[in-house]
Amino acid sequence: MKCEINPAVYILASRKNGTLYTDVTSDLVKRLYEHRNGLIDGFTSDYGVKRLVWFEAHGEMDSAILREKRIKKWNRQWKIKLIEAGNPDWDDLALGLGFTALPSLRGD
Template structure:
């Protein structure tokens, strides 16, 4: 049986309007678990970027990767505006996926 994939682009923030991290994954819940438990290392861990503030689901990984690349090229203000268009209070959306609040 093939593994079900749910391609997704996600944005993490250290705090409202704080440091941002943009990533792509085929399993958002697993990836959030990795970020929140320091398994990923790198930028997100170094800057404590664990709050899920936006995510977009895609039908295929190619589309998700193209969107991730597009967002990474955007100016910071455009990224902030994008998050605030759907999440003006910068709520941690991971809580709705079964995760506890972050520090």
């Protein structure tokens, strides 16, 4: 089953109230696969940031990029409010896109 959400802004977390990462992509499922399998070097692999806690689909890449830039400027508390408005338990939304559960971590 292939689920396409193009383009999208997304927030990953290492765990509930853990390290956050915001980005934009033209292929959310592909990008999640890369993050979850350590195929992207850098921040997310260094800090174990793999849990999809929020995403927003856009019709145009320009609007997704603008939204991502705005969110990146937000303080941490605003990002937490955004996540918890739609996902109060910080569930891994990637499960709804066909991914398997990540190993449970302390603090989840």
